[in-house]
Amino acid sequence: MHLGLIAAIVLPRRGRRRTPSEDADGELVARLRAGEEQAFLALVERHNASMLRIAGSLVSSSAIAEEVVQDTWLAVLRGIDGFAGRSAFRTWLLRILVNRATSTGMRERRSVAVGDAGPVVDRARFDASGAWMSPPQHWVEEAEERMLAQGLAQQIHAALGELPALQREVVLLRDVDGLSGAEVCEVLEISEANQRVLLHRGRSRLRQALEDELGGS
Amino acid sequence: MFWNRAELACQEMVELVTDYLEGALTRSQRRRFEAHLAGCENCTEYLRQMRATIRLTGSLHAGDMTPAMREELTELYRRWRAEGD
Numbered sequence: 168m169h170l171g172l173i174a175a176i177v178l179p180r181r182g183r184r185r186t187p188s189e190d191a192d193g194e195l196v197a198r199l200r201a202g203e204e205q206a207f208l209a210l211v212e213r214h215n216a217s218m219l220r221i222a223g224s225l226v227s228s229s230a231i232a233e234e235v236v237q238d239t240w241l242a243v244l245r246g247i248d249g250f251a252g253r254s255a256f257r258t259w260l261l262r263i264l265v266n267r268a269t270s271t272g273m274r275e276r277r278s279v280a281v282g283d284a285g286p287v288v289d290r291a292r293f294d295a296s297g298a299w300m301s302p303p304q305h306w307v308e309e310a311e312e313r314m315l316a317q318g319l320a321q322q323i324h325a326a327l328g329e330l331p332a333l334q335r336e337v338v339l340l341r342d343v344d345g346l347s348g349a350e351v352c353e354v355l356e357i358s359e360a361n362q363r364v365l366l367h368r369g370r371s372r373l374r375q376a377l378e379d380e381l382g383g384s
Numbered sequence: 385m386f387w388n389r390a391e392l393a394c395q396e397m398v399e400l401v402t403d404y405l406e407g408a409l410t411r412s413q414r415r416r417f418e419a420h421l422a423g424c425e426n427c428t429e430y431l432r433q434m435r436a437t438i439r440l441t442g443s444l445h446a447g448d449m450t451p452a453m454r455e456e457l458t459e460l461y462r463r464w465r466a467e468g469d
C-alpha cells in the first residue's frame with residue numbers, strides 16, 4: 168500500500184473544501200483545444216494533486232503512480248478533441264486515471280466485495296436490546312485540536328491505508344477531493360447504493376480509528 | 385430490515401448514519417432517525433463523531449506539484465504537440 172503522496176499538511180478548516188468549478192475547467196479545455204500550452208499547465212495545476220493521491224492508493228509505489236498520472240495526461244491530450252463534454256472534465260479525467268491505474272498490475276478491483284460483512288460498531292458494545300452499553304467516549308474537541316497541531320494527520324493517513332481498496336477510493340474521492348456521490352459512481356463505475364455502502368464502511372472505520380487513537384473504549 | 389419495528393435501536397442507528405447524512409432516507413425514516421437522536425445522547429455523540437471524521441479526513445491535502453513534475457509535464461505537452469504536427 169502506498170499512500171506516501173498524501174502529505175500530512177493540515178490547514179485550518181475553512182468550511183468544505185471547494186472543488187474546482189466545472190466552468191473554469193470548461194474554459195481551460197476550450198483553450199487547450201485551441202493549442203494553448205498555458206491552459207494545459209493550468210489544468211495540470213488544478214488536478215494533478217488529486218490524481219497523484221488516487222493513483223497512489225491504487226498502485227504499489229510513488230514512481231508507478233507518477234507514471235500512471237503522466238500516462239493519463241497524455242491520454243487526455245490525445246483524446247481532448249473527442250471529449251464530448253457530456254460528463255464534467257474532472258469525471259472524465261479521473262475515470263481515465265482509475266482505469267489506467269487498475270490495469271497497471273493492480274489487484275482485480277471489480278472482485279473486491281462491496282461490503283465486508285459485519286456491523287460497523289462491535290456488537291459487544293450494545294446490550295441485548297441494541298442500546299449502547301459501552302457508549303462513544305467524547306473526543307471530538309481533542310481531535311480538532313490535535314489536527315491543528317498536526318498530530319493526527321498521520322493516524323488518519325494510516326487508517327486510510329488500512330481500508331479495503333474500494334472503500335479507500337470512495338472516501339478519498341468524496342471526503343478528500345470533494346466529488347459528489349454521483350461523480351464517484353461515474354468515476355468508479357459503481358451504483359449509488361454501493362457507493363453509499365462503501366462510504367459508510369470506510370468512514371465508520373476511520374471513526375473507529377480516531378476513537379482508538381484518542382482513547383475511547 | 386429495521387423499519388418494521390416501533391423504535392430504532394442504537395445498534396441500528398450506527399448503520400444508518402451515512403444514509404442519513406447522504407439524504408438517502410425517506411421522510412418517515414428520517415423522522416424516526418431524528419426521533420431516536422432527540423432522546424439518545426450517545427447516538428447524538430456518535431453522529432457528531434462521524435461528522436468530525438469527515439471534516440478531519442477532508443483536511444488532508446496533497447502536497448503541491450514539484451518543479452520536476454511540472455517540467456516533465458511541460459515536456460510531455462511539447463512532445464505531444466510535435467507528434468501532431
Ligand SMILES: [Zn+2]
Nearest residue numbers: 394424426427
Ligand atoms: Zn441511541
